[in-house]
Amino acid sequence: MTNPPQSRPGDPEPGHHPPRRDEDLAALLTRLLAQAPGRTQKELAVEAGISYPTLNAWVNRTRGTSRIEPEKLRAMVAAFRRWGVRTTPKEFFEAAGRPVPGPSEDEREARLLKLYRQLPEARQRALLKDAEAMLQVSRIV
Structure with missing residues (x-):
């Protein structure tokens, strides 16, 4: 009889998908929306204060992401967190190809x-x- 593997510090929690280092914003949004069953791009746009056509263009890679205002990236993080999806501002800034700002105090x-x-x-x-x-x-x- 074998024992189940022990979790170690830094291991992802069950049901939590770790961020992917090579993920662009479109892939990140697609992955996080999949972790929010029943939620849609339109709902995310409303929750984050972004127009749906803009958000959809990011997801479909028809609009660049290098000029997204930091507040919009943070608003998407907040929306996903309200939905119970674990994510971080760092994950969003990196996916958008933006430098990660220092902590705001x-x-x-x-x-x-x-x-x-x-x-x-x-x-x-x-x-x-x-x-x-x-x-x-x-x-x-």
Whole structure:
């Protein structure tokens, strides 16, 4: 008589499909929708605040994903999580071919906003330009 294999740390939970490293956004969305029985692309679009034609174009690979707003990727993650599907923002950003942003902490964001509000208007505009340039560089690298 043999014993069943023991699970080890890092093993996927039963019924949870591990992310695939070579998965693009279309494949990720298809896989996660399959893990949400009865849910549709239209429901995901509504839940995530994305137009259905746009979401459908991503799934059918007729529209690129490199310019998707980070908030839309996070909104899809949140929708799947509400449906009981395990996923992460990292999984979505990687699948969309985007750099994975660092963790967002309320305290850090509040500090940045406080500093921004103390700057004269010309410095605020300069800070925004710098931040946009940093974002562009991070997309290239």
